[in-house]
Amino acid sequence: MSEERAKKRRTGKREKREGREGRRKQKEKKEKQREEREEEGGKRAEKKKTENRTVEKEEKKEREGRGKEKKRERREGGIEEEEKREEEEETEEKENRERKKRDKGNKKKMRRKEEKKEETREEGGRRRRKRNRKKQKREEKWRRRRNRGEENRNERVQFSSLTSGLGSALVAAVIGFLLYKRHRRHKEALARLAREREEILNSGGGKTAKVFTGKQIKKATNNFSKDRLLGTGGFGEVYKGVLEDSTVVAVKCAKVGNTKGTDQVLNEVRILCQVNHRGLVRLLGCCVELEQPLLVYEYISNGTLLEHLKGKLNGGLTWIHRLNVARDTAEGLAYLHFSAVPPIYHRDVKSSNILLDDKLNAKVADFGLSRLAETDLSHVTTCAQGTLGYLDPEYYRNYQLTDKSDVYSFGVVLLELLTSQKAIDFNRPPDDVNLAIYVKRVVEEERLLDAVDPDLKKGASEMELETMKALGFLAVGCLEERRQNRPSMKEVTEEIEYIISIATSKPEN
Numbered sequence: 001m002s003e004e005r006a007k008k009r010r011t012g013k014r015e016k017r018e019g020r021e022g023r024r025k026q027k028e029k030k031e032k033q034r035e036e037r038e039e040e041g042g043k044r045a046e047k048k049k050t051e052n053r054t055v056e057k058e059e060k061k062e063r064e065g066r067g068k069e070k071k072r073e074r075r076e077g078g079i080e081e082e083e084k085r086e087e088e089e090e091t092e093e094k095e096n097r098e099r100k101k102r103d104k105g106n107k108k109k110m111r112r113k114e115e116k117k118e119e120t121r122e123e124g125g126r127r128r129r130k131r132n133r134k135k136q137k138r139e140e141k142w143r144r145r146r147n148r149g150e151e152n153r154n155e156r157v158q159f160s161s162l163t164s165g166l167g168s169a170l171v172a173a174v175i176g177f178l179l180y181k182r183h184r185r186h187k188e189a190l191a192r193l194a195r196e197r198e199e200i201l202n203s204g205g206g207k208t209a210k211v212f213t214g215k216q217i218k219k220a221t222n223n224f225s226k227d228r229l230l231g232t233g234g235f236g237e238v239y240k241g242v243l244e245d246s247t248v249v250a251v252k253c254a255k256v257g258n259t260k261g262t263d264q265v266l267n268e269v270r271i272l273c274q275v276n277h278r279g280l281v282r283l284l285g286c287c288v289e290l291e292q293p294l295l296v297y298e299y300i301s302n303g304t305l306l307e308h309l310k311g312k313l314n315g316g317l318t319w320i321h322r323l324n325v326a327r328d329t330a331e332g333l334a335y336l337h338f339s340a341v342p343p344i345y346h347r348d349v350k351s352s353n354i355l356l357d358d359k360l361n362a363k364v365a366d367f368g369l370s371r372l373a374e375t376d377l378s379h380v381t382t383c384a385q386g387t388l389g390y391l392d393p394e395y396y397r398n399y400q401l402t403d404k405s406d407v408y409s410f411g412v413v414l415l416e417l418l419t420s421q422k423a424i425d426f427n428r429p430p431d432d433v434n435l436a437i438y439v440k441r442v443v444e445e446e447r448l449l450d451a452v453d454p455d456l457k458k459g460a461s462e463m464e465l466e467t468m469k470a471l472g473f474l475a476v477g478c479l480e481e482r483r484q485n486r487p488s489m490k491e492v493t494e495e496i497e498y499i500i501s502i503a504t505s506k507p508e509n
Contacts, residue, residue: 210285210296217241217287217294221251236292240299249284252295269295275340279332281355281365300355300363305413308356309420319456319464321360322417323503326471327496328362329354333410334489336364337403345401349409350390350423351416389423389434394483404483407492411478415439418472420453436479439472448472467503474499 220241221228230238230250239251269286276282287294305325308317317325329349336344346364353366386395390412392405412423415435421428423435432438442451449457452468460468474495480486487495 212285212287214289248299249296250299277335279328281363300357302356304352305354306351323500325362330493330496332364333406334493337489346406348386349406350387404486407478407486411475414475419451443476467499470499
């Protein structure tokens with residue numbers, strides 16, 4: 001095996017060596033061939049140069065020979081030129097004679113052509129005049145036809161304008177008739193609606209409200225001007241108005257299309273007609289002519305209890321003023337519960353529904369949610385109505401309405417009088433957003449005075465601080481979870497009277 005490999009190596013080396021020598025020989029052969037080509041190229045170039053030189057010499061000799069021949073020809077050409085000139089003159093004379101003959105013939109031909117042109121021109125004029133006469137006749141015919149067509153068209157236009165005028169008049173008459181019928185139906189519907197509302201108002205069997213016309217109300221409120229707007233609520237808007245006898249009134253109107261607001265206003269009219277108490281807003285009348293019924297009641301000029309507690313009006317209320325407000329409100333609610341027949345439940349007692357007059361006497365307003373507690377009803381409603389923060393939890397759970405629901409709401413109002421804080425305030429800590437829950441927790445911790453309005457505690461005597469505690473405990477009693485444990489509004493009124501007597505009594509010397 002090793003010998004074969006050695007042989008293979010030797011043969012491989014030999015083949016490589018032979019290959020290198022072959023490539024070297026081929027390279028040398030190519031170089032020799034290139035050198036030979038270059039030498040041949042040089043020889044060809046020199047041969048071309050010599051050939052070019054000989055060609056140039058021959059051309060030069062030819063040019064010189066041609067020049068000599070031209071000179072010789074010029075000398076001999078002088079005689080020939082004279083002969084040529086004579087021949088040319090003779091030919092010119094012949095041509096002139098022939099030209100004259102041709103001109104004469106041409107003049108005759110031109111005369112004949114002009115005569116023919118004149119004849120053709122005259123014929124063309126005659127034909128043109130004939131065509132013009134025919135054209136005029138055709139135009140006159142067309143003009144007569146056009147005039148007849150215009151006359152017919154004018155007659156048709158007049159006829160069509162007459163018929164269209166009659167048609168438009170007929171359409172206008174039909175539209176006017178339909179509008180009249182629509183207006184009449186609208187008036188009849190309004191009259192029917194007014195009668196239905198008057199029947200609703202008179203269905204209570206008690207006193208009936210004074211009915212104002214729509215014209216009187218619009219005049220009193222300056223056509224419901226925006227500068228007369230006093231406020232808005234869920235039922236609609238309240239406007240300030242001045243009657244013809246200069247009586248200042250407040251006009252409550254339900255939102256247009258708000259049937260719930262309409263029912264609330266009619267309900268309030270029916271209820272207010274049956275009550276008469278100094279702690280309740282006095283009803284002056286209503287208007288049932290317009291699309292939505294309007295409620296007219298006495299104007300209370302000094303704002304709401306909520307505005308006074310916020311300090312927006314008259315710089316706040318003193319402690320005695322707050323006790324008087326609590327007493328007036330409690331008396332009004334007690335009248336609704338015990339003196340009205342059947343009893344009336346307000347269902348929306350809150351500080352914004354308590355109005356103050358110029359002497360800071362309180363009047364309960366907004367009877368839009370009120371219900372008559374008739375004896376044959378179970379007082380169970382389909383849904384809870386009222387304002388969050390003032391709503392009786394048991395009424396919210398069971399939808400069962402009693403006088404104790406108003407007691408709960410009044411307890412929240414007492415807390416507002418005591419603390420000057422809102423019933424629901426998200427600026428307080430999360431656990432104290434609800435004022436009732438907050439004060440209950442403070443009472444359980446035996447630090448009720450911490451919740452009292454700091455402005456009330458400034459300069460307050462020990463007796464006044466004790467009355468504040470007493471009112472706070474009364475409010476907590478009104479906020480009992482079980483309605484059986486809450487006092488009635490009569491009991492609340494008596495308790496407030498007792499607290500006022502203590503607060504206004506003179507200290508013994």
